[in-house]
Amino acid sequence: MPENARLQSADPQRPAWSVDWVARWERQQERYAVDREERFTVIADVVERVTEGQDRPLLVDLGSGPGSLSARLATRLPRARIVAADIDPLLLELGRTRHADAVRFVEVLIGQPGWIEALELDRPLDAAVSSTALHYPEPASLREIYRDLAGVLRPGGVLVNGDHLMPEDPVLAALAELVGRRHAGRHGVDDAEDWTTWWADARRNPEFADLLTARERQLAPAAGDGNGLSAAQHEQLLREAGFRHVGPVWQYGSSCVLVAVR
Numbered sequence: 108m109p110e111n112a113r114l115q116s117a118d119p120q121r122p123a124w125s126v127d128w129v130a131r132w133e134r135q136q137e138r139y140a141v142d143r144e145e146r147f148t149v150i151a152d153v154v155e156r157v158t159e160g161q162d163r164p165l166l167v168d169l170g171s172g173p174g175s176l177s178a179r180l181a182t183r184l185p186r187a188r189i190v191a192a193d194i195d196p197l198l199l200e201l202g203r204t205r206h207a208d209a210v211r212f213v214e215v216l217i218g219q220p221g222w223i224e225a226l227e228l229d230r231p232l233d234a235a236v237s238s239t240a241l242h243y244p245e246p247a248s249l250r251e252i253y254r255d256l257a258g259v260l261r262p263g264g265v266l267v268n269g270d271h272l273m274p275e276d277p278v279l280a281a282l283a284e285l286v287g288r289r290h291a292g293r294h295g296v297d298d299a300e301d302w303t304t305w306w307a308d309a310r311r312n313p314e315f316a317d318l319l320t321a322r323e324r325q326l327a328p329a330a331g332d333g334n335g336l337s338a339a340q341h342e343q344l345l346r347e348a349g350f351r352h353v354g355p356v357w358q359y360g361s362s363c364v365l366v367a368v369r
């Protein structure tokens with residue numbers, strides 16, 4: 108049994124439905140992350156390179172949701188130990204039931220005092236990754252999050268953040284948005300259900316009632332449309348936090364993979 112399998116045991120009643128709900132989640136998220144699958148692949152390429160020669164790389168997925176990125180990393184790096192951190196009880200439960208054999212899920216509000224301790228890391232991290240999540244924390248909180256990460260990543264370790272990060276220049280921002288919309292149109296992504304529909308349907312599912320009640324309590328601090336920080340502002344915060352090499356390695360419209368090496 109792989110070491111990661113010591114983690115949460117999945118409820119045997121739940122895997123069937125978790126497969127469907129996670130599949131719907133994946134499709135829904137494609138609306139918001141241009142070329143999402145390629146973005147995951149690029150993140151995995153970077154992590155694979157940075158962890159070359161490491162026997163059991165230690166990775167954390169920030170704002171993991173149901174573990175979409177974690178699961179792809181587990182496939183690419185089967186010996187990696189992966190901690191997925193999120194505040195949403197329903198998405199975490201979907202992740203636990205779908206990917207419990209590969210990923211340890213932790214319910215935590217990233218940025219809250221003590222959040223790093225809650226991850227229960229037993230050694231410095233090789234990589235922190237994230238997908239469509241670090242646009243949420245307020246700038247002051249994100250500054251602290253980046254500092255905290257710089258403190259737990261080993262020298263040469265890396266933060267790899269895939270997110271929609273707008274160019275600062277409004278003309279370029281409009282063009283980046285257009286490029287994303289055109290990509291979505293060409294790939295039929297617009298036909299997928301959207302965030303609101305996915306959640307509305309989840310609310311109609313009686314099996315989710317308790318998790319959704321917990322979600323209402325938990326989620327207020329992580330709610331909102333996002334911090335609106337540009338890619339350049341993320342880069343600046345990362346340099347101030349102590350990362351030495353910072354910059355994008357991939358971009359499609361505003362969909363970006365930003366890398367920061369400790």
Ligand SMILES: C[S@@+](CC[C@H](N)C(=O)[O-])C[C@H]1O[C@@H](n2cnc3c(N)ncnc32)[C@H](O)[C@@H]1O
Nearest residue numbers: 170171172175193194195216217238240243329
């Ligand atoms: C749009 S979803 C993306 C989920 C997943 N990474 C993916 O790509 O499918 C954003 C996730 O970030 C989580 N999140 C946002 N801010 C957070 C915070 N401060 N602490 C923990 N989770 C957070 C939300 O609960 C949500 O699951």
